[in-house]
Amino acid sequence: MANSKLYKGSLITIILKLLDESDKMYGYEITQKVKALTKGELNITEGALYPALHKLEADGLLDVEVMKVDNRLRKYYKLTDKGTRETKSKLNELHEYIKTMQVLVNPKWSIE
Numbered sequence: 001m002a003n004s005k006l007y008k009g010s011l012i013t014i015i016l017k018l019l020d021e022s023d024k025m026y027g028y029e030i031t032q033k034v035k036a037l038t039k040g041e042l043n044i045t046e047g048a049l050y051p052a053l054h055k056l057e058a059d060g061l062l063d064v065e066v067m068k069v070d071n072r073l074r075k076y077y078k079l080t081d082k083g084t085r086e087t088k089s090k091l092n093e094l095h096e097y098i099k100t101m102q103v104l105v106n107p108k109w110s111i112e
Helices: 005-009 011-021 027-037 046-058 081-105
Strands: 062-069 072-079
Touching (some): 011 027, 011 072, 011 081, 027 046, 027 072, 046 062, 046 072
């Protein structure tokens, strides 16, 4: 499942959820957190992550703070107020999608 289209369609929601649970995170930290939480099932590549982060920043959902760490610059990403609201919306949207798909693929089982 590491690079499936389903995961790619959920990347923005994954990023927003992780940032909602943390004060701030940098890109590599996000990739490692996803890998750890999914026990290696999902691996976010830099080629997928950074364009998504840049889009979220351009949309006003993230603030970026640049800090010098170990003699190099590191970008930390943090949700804006708008980003926090969008996170709630995306998570509700995902929950409804999962419920609908569950009804279609296994009507005897429910997440409610």
